[in-house]
Amino acid sequence: xxxxxxxxxxxxxxxxxxxxxxxxxxxxxxxxxxxxxxxxxxxxxxxxxxxxxxxxxxxxxxxxxxxxxxxxxxxxxxxxxxxxxxxxxxxxxxxxxxxxxxxxxxxxxxxxxxxxxxxxxxxxxxxxxxxxxxxxxxxxxxxxxxxxxxxxxxxxxxxxxxxxxxxxxxxxxxxxxxxxxxxxxxxxxxxxxxxxxxxxxxxxxxxxxxxxxxxxxxxxxxxxxxxxxxxxxxxxxxxxxxxxxxxxxxxxxxxxxxxxxxxxxxxxxxxxxxxxxxxxxxxxxxxxxxxxxxxxxxxxxxxxxxxxxxxxxxxxxxxxxxxxxxxxxxxxxxxxxxxxxxxxxxxxxxxxxxxxxxxxxxxxxxxxxxxxxxxxxxxxxxxxxxxxxxxxxxxxxxxxxxxxxxxxxxxxxxxxxxxxxxxxxxxxxxxxxxxxxxxxxxxxxxxxxxxxxxxxxxxxxxxxxxxxxxxxxxxxxxxxxxxxxxxxxxxxxxxxxxxxxxxxxxxxxxxxxxxxxxxxxxxxxxxxxxxxxxxxxxxxxxxxxxxxxxxxxxxxxxxxxxxxxxxxxxxxxxxxxxxxxxxxxxxxxxxxxxxxxxxxxxxxxxxxxxxxxxxxxxx
Numbered sequence: 001x002x003x004x005x006x007x008x009x010x011x012x013x014x015x016x017x018x019x020x021x022x023x024x025x026x027x028x029x030x031x032x033x034x035x036x037x038x039x040x041x042x043x044x045x046x047x048x049x050x051x052x053x054x055x056x057x058x059x060x061x062x063x064x065x066x067x068x069x070x071x072x073x074x075x076x077x078x079x080x081x082x083x084x085x086x087x088x089x090x091x092x093x094x095x096x097x098x099x100x101x102x103x104x105x106x107x108x109x110x111x112x113x114x115x116x117x118x119x120x121x122x123x124x125x126x127x128x129x130x131x132x133x134x135x136x137x138x139x140x141x142x143x144x145x146x147x148x149x150x151x152x153x154x155x156x157x158x159x160x161x162x163x164x165x166x167x168x169x170x171x172x173x174x175x176x177x178x179x180x181x182x183x184x185x186x187x188x189x190x191x192x193x194x195x196x197x198x199x200x201x202x203x204x205x206x207x208x209x210x211x212x213x214x215x216x217x218x219x220x221x222x223x224x225x226x227x228x229x230x231x232x233x234x235x236x237x238x239x240x241x242x243x244x245x246x247x248x249x250x251x252x253x254x255x256x257x258x259x260x261x262x263x264x265x266x267x268x269x270x271x272x273x274x275x276x277x278x279x280x281x282x283x284x285x286x287x288x289x290x291x292x293x294x295x296x297x298x299x300x301x302x303x304x305x306x307x308x309x310x311x312x313x314x315x316x317x318x319x320x321x322x323x324x325x326x327x328x329x330x331x332x333x334x335x336x337x338x339x340x341x342x343x344x345x346x347x348x349x350x351x352x353x354x355x356x357x358x359x360x361x362x363x364x365x366x367x368x369x370x371x372x373x374x375x376x377x378x379x380x381x382x383x384x385x386x387x388x389x390x391x392x393x394x395x396x397x398x399x400x401x402x403x404x405x406x407x408x409x410x411x412x413x414x415x416x417x418x419x420x421x422x423x424x425x426x427x428x429x430x431x432x433x434x435x436x437x438x439x440x441x442x443x444x445x446x447x448x449x450x451x452x453x454x455x456x457x458x459x460x461x462x463x464x465x466x467x468x469x470x471x472x473x474x475x476x477x478x479x480x481x482x483x484x485x486x487x488x489x490x491x492x493x494x495x496x497x498x499x500x501x502x503x504x505x506x507x508x509x510x511x512x513x514x515x516x517x518x519x520x521x522x523x524x525x526x527x528x529x530x531x532x533x534x535x536x537x538x539x540x541x542x543x544x545x546x547x548x549x550x551x552x553x554x555x556x557x558x559x560x561x562x563x564x565x566x567x568x569x570x571x572x573x574x575x576x577x578x579x580x581x582x583x584x585x586x587x588x589x590x591x592x593x594x595x596x597x598x599x600x601x602x603x604x605x606x607x608x609x610x611x612x613x614x615x616x617x618x619x
Contacts, residue, residue, distance in 0.1 A: 001025070001035050001257070002067040006042045006074040006148070007201070012232040014039070017073065024254025036067070039358065042076050043201035044208035045147045049332050051080065052315035057593045058084055067123040069093045069261055075100040076148055082110060096259045097249060099152065106464055114266035116253055118244065120229045122156045122196065125241035128281050129194040129227050130167065132288075132297050134238065139164065140227075142182065143175035144200040144209070144216065144499040150176065152198065178203045179214070184223040195226040196201055197238070197595050203258055213238075218294040231282070235306065239291065240283035368573050375570050376443050376498050379505055386470030390436050401425040439466045443501070445494060453488045453601060454496060456525055463500040464523070467508075475516035476508050482523040487533055487600030491578040499574050501583075502567040503537040503594050510541035510592055533600045538593040571596075 003021070007014050018037055025033045033120055040054060058080075066089055072081035079094045084589055085094055096115035130136055143153045153175055162172055172184050172193065172501060177202075189195065200214040212233060219226060219237035231243040283309035298304060312319065378385070405422035408415055417463065439462060464478060471478050489496065504521065511519040520540045528534045544552060555569040572582040580598035 001033060001069050001071060002062070003037045003071040003076045004073070005037060005039050006038050006317045007426055008041055008044075009037065013230060013246045016232065017250040019261050020248075021071075021251030021257075022248040024251045027256060028255060028258035035603060040077055040080065042074075043144075043148060049280055054085060055080060058248045059087055061393065062088055069095060069257055070233055071095045071097075071257060073097045073253075074148070075103055075151075076102070078115075085225055091262045095260055096251065097253050100155075100461065113258050114256060116249070116256060118249060120152070120156065120198070120244060121242040122198075122229065124281065125196060125227050125229060126160060126163055126194075128240060128242070128283070128299075128302070129196070129225070131299060132283070132293050133194050133225060133299075135192055136169070136194045137172040138190055138194070140172035140174050140189055140193050140195045140224070142186075142187075142195065142197040142200065144198075144202050144211075145206075146202045146205045149199060149201060156198065176204055178205065179207075179209065179217075181201045183217060183221040186218060189222070189224045191224075193224045195222060195224050196241075197226055197228050197233075198232070225287070225293070230407040234284060236280065237287060237290070238284060239293070240281060240302070243282050270546055365577075368570065368577075371566060372495060372570050372574065375502065375567055376494075379498075379501050379567075380440060380443060383467065383470050386467075386473050387436065387440060389473065390469040391433050394433040394436075397429040398426050398433075401429070436466075442494065443497065452493060453490055454493050455486065456496075456535060456598070457482045457486055459489075459493065459497050460500055460523060460525060460535065463504060464495055467501070469506055471508065471521070474519065476511055476514070476519040476521055476572060476591055477551050478504075479520060479522045481522065483525045483527060486525055486527060487531075487602055489533055489578075489598050490601045491598070495574045496578070499571045499596065500535065502571045503535075503596070506567060506594070507537050507539035507541075507592070510539045514541060527600065528597065531600055533598050535596045535598075539591040541591045543588070543590070544584060544592045546586065549584055549586060553582070 003018065005014050005018065009015055009018065018035075022033075022035050025035065038058065040329055042051075056314065062084070069092055070081055070085050070089070072078045072094065073096070075098050077100055081094060091112075093112045093114065094110070096113065097118055098115055099118045099120065101117050101119065126139060129139075141153075141157070143149050157171075163169075172189070174185055174195075177185070182200075182203075186195070197215065197218065199211045200209055200218075201211060202208050211230075215238075217230070217235045225239045226237070227241040228238040229241055229244060231245045231247075234240075234243060256266060281299070281302045283304055285295075285303050285304050287293075288295060288298070350491070401422040405419050405426070408419045408422065443466075460480065460482065464480060468478070504523070507521045508519075511521070518540060522538045524534075524536045524538075526534050526536075553568050553572045555566060568582075568584075575582040575596055575598065578598055580596060582594065582596045585593040585595065
């Protein structure tokens with residue numbers, strides 16, 4: 001078979017048309033069919049000389065070759081095909097595809113000719129443009145300058161004229177213009193303009209162009225939405241139109257050729273139905289978005305191509321999930337940050353509170369030390385008379401012995417033995433006075449508390465010696481009942497002595513109203529249990545009323561007329577600071593009993609393991 005095409009096979013429309021035609025022929029004949037294709041290039045070349053040269057060339061080329069059928073596409077090619085068949089093979093069938101609907105109305109009609117009518121429905125395309133762009137008031141039409149293009153333009157405009165008159169549209173003619181001028185005018189079209197394109201194979205100078213490439217240039221320059229008639233240019237940027245599918249046209253022409261070769265009598269009776277506004281049109285969804293044309297304006301039966309979902313439409317759920325997850329993460333991070341700030345603020349407040357508590361504790365301790373020192377000074381003040389008497393005795397003895405020693409030395413025959421005894425008494429009395437002063441100074445010292453290991457019995461005995469003369473002056477008897485073996489006590493010796501001193505003075509004060517001979521103060525030490533030592537002081541006074549037992553340790557509470565009420569309060573604070581407890585009892589008819597229980601430490605083990613423990617001299 002021999003096919004004559006009007007344009008070069010490199011054009012997308014021609015290549016698609018021929019491929020579809022060959023496929024249809026092969027499918028209908030159950031095997032390969034040789035299809036010779038001759039491209040006449042009638043759009044790019046013009047003039048009768050070129051046409052005559054083609055006719056001469058093909059007569060020479062095919063004089064010895066006879067095809068089974070001759071096929072031709074487009075009106076100008078059909079005319080040449082008729083002439084060649086008349087000269088070479090007048091009895092073979094001719095199957096044509098013509099865009100001229102009036103071609104076969106000319107008489108006489110040739111024999112054994114069948115064909116299809118290819119119609120470019122410009123009116124349906126314009127109606128689609130007006131539907132999508134309802135504000136359109138102008139229509140611009142783009143077309144080339146070749147004879148065939150100009151002939152088609154006349155036919156298309158003639159068909160479109162009733163619609164232009166009916167809608168009152170202004171027609172802007174962009175045909176038969178040089179390429180540069182056509183592009184320049186396309187850049188400055190009014191806003192209410194819709195553009196219709198047909199083809200552009202040559203300009204007025206005869207310069208040839210490839211329609212698809214011109215379409216790219218035109219779409220890049222044009223400032224208004226453009227519509228097309230060929231499906232081969234869809235996807236370049238056209239909005240849409242009543243498109244001619246060259247693949248479908250080639251397939252239908254192949255099927256018609258098969259029927260003709262099979263003996264069927266086919267007439268040229270418009271086998272391709274013209275496209276109307278009620279039949280499917282095509283719209284590019286991407287072009288709609290580019291020109292901000294609402295999708296609601298697209299008619300229901302229009303075929304929407306390149307309707308690819310946007311990233312949001314395609315990954316909406318993923319994006320929503322990601323946003324939700326990000327939001328949750330942000331909330332979690334925000335919550336953690338808030339929680340961290342809250343925790344840091346709480347830690348800072350706790351540290352500040354601990355610092356203040358520590359300062360308060362230190363201040364309380366300093367205050368307690370000051371009060372304890374004042375208590376010791378006050379206690380020694382009360383003992384001033386007895387201490388003076390205690391010191392006066394050795395001092396008077398020293399004076400008497402010194403005078404006696406001088407008289408013995410002035411005698412004619414000095415008795416050195418008696419002098420030696422007098423001097424020995426002086427030394428002994430001096431030591432006695434020194435010990436009294438030493439004990440007084442020890443209690444009056446004000447130093448930082450020192451934790452050392454002490455014997456509770458030694459502490460009691462030191463205080464008892466200090467108070468011995470005062471007890472004698474008050475007519476009181478002191479009975480010591482000290483445990484022979486007693487664990488040590490870890491703490492400050494001065495503070496513990498002050499506790500013993502306070503308890504003994506309180507006991508003597510409690511017996512002041514009793515007649516002499518009934519004033520008896522009993523001091524007892526013991527180890528009531530593992531890890532404990534106990535000191536109890538019991539007087540023979542009238543005891544403490546049960547209602548006052550709970551208050552005698554309160555600061556500034558005293559049952560004595562001249563008391564400050566701080567002695568027992570300071571004593572209990574000292575004992576509790578050493579980890580012990582101080583409590584008061586009043587057995588009926590037995591006076592007041594004050595019990596002091598302290599934690600004990602094994603003296604030998606403490607002496608071996610802790611070098612800072614200093615054991616006092618034992619009794």
